[in-house]
Amino acid sequence: MPTRQDTATMFDDLRQRFGDRTRASEPLARHGTFAVGGPADVWIAVEREDDLIALAALAKQRDWPLMLVGNGTNVLYSDAGARGIVARMALNDWRLEDEESDTPRLIAGAGVSLPKLVNDLAKRGISGLEWGAGVPGTIGGAVVSNAGAHQQCVSDTLQTARVLFTSGTGDEPPAIRELTAAELAFGYRRSRFRAAREIIFDDDGQPCVSPRAHIEPPEIITGATFVLRRDDPARVRERVAYNLQYRKDTQPPQASAGSVFKNPPGDYSGRLIEAVGLKGACSGKAQISPKHANFIVNTGGATAADVVALIARARRTVYDTFGIALELEVEPRGDW
Numbered sequence: 001m002p003t004r005q006d007t008a009t010m011f012d013d014l015r016q017r018f019g020d021r022t023r024a025s026e027p028l029a030r031h032g033t034f035a036v037g038g039p040a041d042v043w044i045a046v047e048r049e050d051d052l053i054a055l056a057a058l059a060k061q062r063d064w065p066l067m068l069v070g071n072g073t074n075v076l077y078s079d080a081g082a083r084g085i086v087a088r089m090a091l092n093d094w095r096l097e098d099e100e101s102d103t104p105r106l107i108a109g110a111g112v113s114l115p116k117l118v119n120d121l122a123k124r125g126i127s128g129l130e131w132g133a134g135v136p137g138t139i140g141g142a143v144v145s146n147a148g149a150h151q152q153c154v155s156d157t158l159q160t161a162r163v164l165f166t167s168g169t170g171d172e173p174p175a176i177r178e179l180t181a182a183e184l185a186f187g188y189r190r191s192r193f194r195a196a197r198e199i200i201f202d203d204d205g206q207p208c209v210s211p212r213a214h215i216e217p218p219e220i221i222t223g224a225t226f227v228l229r230r231d232d233p234a235r236v237r238e239r240v241a242y243n244l245q246y247r248k249d250t251q252p253p254q255a256s257a258g259s260v261f262k263n264p265p266g267d268y269s270g271r272l273i274e275a276v277g278l279k280g281a282c283s284g285k286a287q288i289s290p291k292h293a294n295f296i297v298n299t300g301g302a303t304a305a306d307v308v309a310l311i312a313r314a315r316r317t318v319y320d321t322f323g324i325a326l327e328l329e330v331e332p333r334g335d336w
């Protein structure tokens with residue numbers, strides 16, 4: 001755990017290297033769609049792969065804790081925030097190869113905004129990621145949880161992921177490797193990148209968050225390639241518009257991190273939470289959405305502890321009533 005002096009040195013060194021993309025004591029609440037979470041000692045936006053490699057190498061050499069995040073749309077940041085460095089992936093470039101062929105290839109940086117990309121692809125008549133309309137994360141975050149909607153997901157079209165491995169032994173520097181889809185262990189809202197962080201619940205029904213690795217996650221996605229399809233732009237735009245409207249009709253507009261729990265096999269977490277009468281239940285300023293029971297919303301000024309109290313209550317009540325142990329889709333991040 002860095003001391004106050006270490007933190008000051010860390011900030012000064014990073015400021016010298018990365019300029020005003022570096023901020024001290026940055027509230028994580030500003031960087032997550034739940035709008036909760038205490039400060040990160042140092043916050044930094046990483047815009048280039050070589051900056052990321054340099055940052056990971058520095059963190060290793062100097063023993064600075066480092067946590068990588070995307071848009072913060074699938075995380076619950078803790079009220080304590082995060083010691084050390086929180087780095088937001090801002091590798092925002094993308095391009096198409098063989099754009100005129102039937103199967104164009106998309107090469108996207110991990111920081112590319114998925115919903116913005118989906119709109120841009122629709123204008124060009126490129127199909128395959130329409131399900132991502134309105135899913136507010138980055139490409140990297142989407143790969144981590146094999147994000148999806150409308151019975152489609154990342155793994156349907158992903159070909160490879162570019163990954164920075166940081167946990168080599170001793171002084172071994174971080175190294176980039178390209179992994180094929182088969183190596184990513186994709187499943188429903190899971191991949192090799194989440195496998196080590198599955199959240200378990202203790203006997204009192206409280207989520208137990210395992211301690212952070214020194215560099216978390218140790219395998220950092222810097223980009224991904226997808227094989228997509230060429231289609232009539234009007235038809236792609238129509239599917240995007242349909243998916244967006246569906247979201248507007250079914251999901252709450254307030255601050256949230258989307259679905260809190262994964263759906264159990266053959267059922268829906270929202271249906272189960274509604275069936276146990278918890279739609280609209282509150283803890284502090286957090287509420288189980290009256291519009292969709294698998295969303296917890298921040299009605300203004302909620303804390304992470306408020307959200308955790310509702311998570312624990314919903315999970316316990318569903319378990320006691322139906323014997324179904326819901327799994328978290330949202331990831332608690334930071335120091336718990």
Ligand SMILES: Cc1cc2nc3c(=O)[nH]c(=O)nc-3n(C[C@H](O)[C@H](O)[C@H](O)COP(=O)(O)OP(=O)(O)OC[C@H]3O[C@@H](n4cnc5c(N)ncnc54)[C@H](O)[C@@H]3O)c2cc1C
Pocket residue numbers: 033067068069070071072073074075089110134135136137138139140141142143144145146147148149193216217219220221222251256257258259331333
């Ligand atoms: C209103 C709303 C609706 C949503 N609807 C959907 C939906 O329909 N389907 C769905 O699947 N999800 C949905 N989500 C959840 C979320 O948008 C997705 O999971 C998204 O892909 C997360 O991306 P992110 O960049 O925000 O990741 P973050 O939330 O920033 O990070 C998620 C996890 O991935 C890690 N991570 C992020 N980037 C990287 C990287 N480059 N390398 C390694 N690890 C990384 C982080 O450390 C963290 O553990 C919704 C969220 C909201 C708020």
